[in-house]
Amino acid sequence: MNVSTVPRTMRAAVIARPGGPDVIELRERPTPIPDTHEVLVRVHASAMNRADVLQRMGRYPAPRGAPADVPGLELAGTVVAHGPAAERWPVGARVFGLVAGGAHADYVALHEDTVAAMPGTMSWVDGGAVPEAFITAFDALEQAGARAGETVLIHAVASGVGLAAVQLARARGAVPLGTTRTTAKLERVLPLGLRGGFATDQGLDGLVPWVLASTEGRGVDVTLDLVGGPYLRTTIDAMAHRGRIVLIGTLAGAEATIALGVVLYKRLTIRGTVLRSRTLDERKRDAAAFGRDVVPLLARGAIHPVIDRVFPLERVADAHALVESNSTTGKVVVTMTDEPIPQAP
Ligand SMILES: NC(=O)c1ccc[n+]([C@@H]2O[C@H](COP(=O)([O-])OP(=O)(O)OC[C@H]3O[C@@H](n4cnc5c(N)ncnc54)[C@H](OP(=O)(O)O)[C@@H]3O)[C@@H](O)[C@H]2O)c1
Structure with a gap:
């Protein structure tokens, strides 16, 4: 693993205890270390999903292997390091994909075959709104x-x-x-x-x-x-x-x-149907189908994510409250890095 530029700790949105949006606290956590076939991704953007809200309420525990107290099912970001046998993506590759939890954080480690290449024309905010x-x-x-x-x-x-x-x-x-x-x-x-x-x-x-x-x-x-x-x-x-x-x-x-x-x-x-509990092989197949059949449509602008609001990670509790209000049209995005935040439509 190339760890020279990767900090040992990162920010993560942690569910301190079951409850309302105010139980989400930004805490320091160890940066994940990528396993054999995993890549470490610097997350630029993720988005909210109902599962995050239910998990926060204590009504939808994370599946085995996913962080129990850090929500976040999707991410768009840059590959910054590899596990020993991961060779598909170079450092610097722009990727997006799904995880079973933990994406509301600065870094995520996930299997290299569960992400797809993000179109060069796509912003991080749009990329974070797409996978789920x-x-x-x-x-x-x-x-x-x-x-x-x-x-x-x-x-x-x-x-x-x-x-x-x-x-x-x-x-x-x-x-x-x-x-x-x-x-x-x-x-x-x-x-x-x-x-x-x-x-x-x-x-x-x-x-x-x-x-x-x-x-x-x-x-x-x-x-x-x-x-x-x-x-x-x-x-x-x-x-x-x-x-x-x-x-x-x-x-x-x-x-x-x-x-x-x-x-x-x-x-x-x-x-x-449900995505979150799928096996690794199923998630690899999902990512391959996404890369083959959906990403080309995104790349040529035939389809695009609809974004309601964008919040920086520091305000992820507000993102939870907004989703729960049922007032949104399209996705609520959470950003981890400083990209200019577009205005709501
Ligand atoms: N199976 C899977 O793998 C999977 C994956 C992703 C999402 N999901 C599910 O798909 C659904 C949509 O997810 P999302 O993230 O796209 O949702 P979302 O953007 O948060 O939108 C959900 C919308 O549903 C409507 N709604 C809420 N409560 C309702 C009720 N009691 N009766 C009728 N409509 C209601 C609200 O709009 P209006 O009231 O204005 O219509 C609300 O804005 C959720 O149930 C989520 O759990 C499942």
């Missing part, structure tokens, strides 16, 4: 087998994952529709590629008629459900025959009552 939302959305569309010409309904469409899914659905020729509880967010997201949107602020009653009106009576072919709970039952009624539902999140509740007869009759597929 775009890998989750891409992987879910793949699992659903979403094809050109098919309709894809995305619940909580103004979320980070939701807006990545809109663009990735479009990129494969599918037609994205979306829901949000906030009417004002629909105004913001419609110009971002959504074919049509439905505000659920008055409840879910009008959703099925709206979907049928938007799909010439067929229903949607694919749903990416980021919220779960009561949405699942209504979604089943909104599906076309042989439709595929991918359950990605449970913001609206982790339990649902569904009409099994409709699932049978329509021959629906319902599957759940």
Whole structure:
């Protein structure tokens, strides 16, 4: 490992105890030492995810091997050192990718095959906003087998994952529709590629008629459900025959009552997915697919992350509070180095 320029300690956002945003404290921690096939990355930017909030509350423990008290699932940064057998990236390479935790810190060590090369044209802020939302959305569309010409309904469409899914659905020729509880967010997201949107602020009653009106009576072919709970039952009624539902999140509740007869009759597929608990081999495959199929679209500007706010690491507690407020459209980024912070749209 080339340690000459790497400090022994670094700043990390530490969950001092389970609780609200104020339990996050910036503390000094030992800089990780990269293992055999790992690279050490100087993190320039990361972003917030719901898992960080749940972990802070004590409701989502980090998986084995990830730091128990430092959140952060994604990063964009520079390779600064290698483990003894890591040879894929030179020092100075710009990379981005996922970890199971610990990215809200100045340095992260991770397997060299779990990152992708970041386009030279992309800012650190944009890079930090990409991996979790775009890998989750891409992987879910793949699992659903979403094809050109098919309709894809995305619940909580103004979320980070939701807006990545809109663009990735479009990129494969599918037609994205979306829901949000906030009417004002629909105004913001419609110009971002959504074919049509439905505000659920008055409840879910009008959703099925709206979907049928938007799909010439067929229903949607694919749903990416980021919220779960009561949405699942209504979604089943909104599906076309042989439709595929991918359950990605449970913001609206982790339990649902569904009409099994409709699932049978329509021959629906319902599957759940999660990235964080995947094995190393699975994470390598995810990173390879991301590098092959998503990064080229980012590089030529065909898709891009939507960023709501940017906070320096010192203010990561404010980033937690903002995400919890449910007022955001797109990603909340956390920066570790001094890049000029862009204004919110
Ligand atoms: N399975 C995985 O591997 C994976 C990976 C990443 C994310 N996720 C999940 O995907 C979801 C979205 O994540 P994100 O980081 O993109 O979220 P985000 O940007 O924080 O946005 C979430 C949005 O969901 C809406 N929402 C919150 N509570 C809701 C409720 N009770 N009912 C309906 N809508 C609600 C809010 O918008 P409005 O109320 O304005 O609509 C909120 O802004 C989360 O559930 C997250 O846990 C899963």
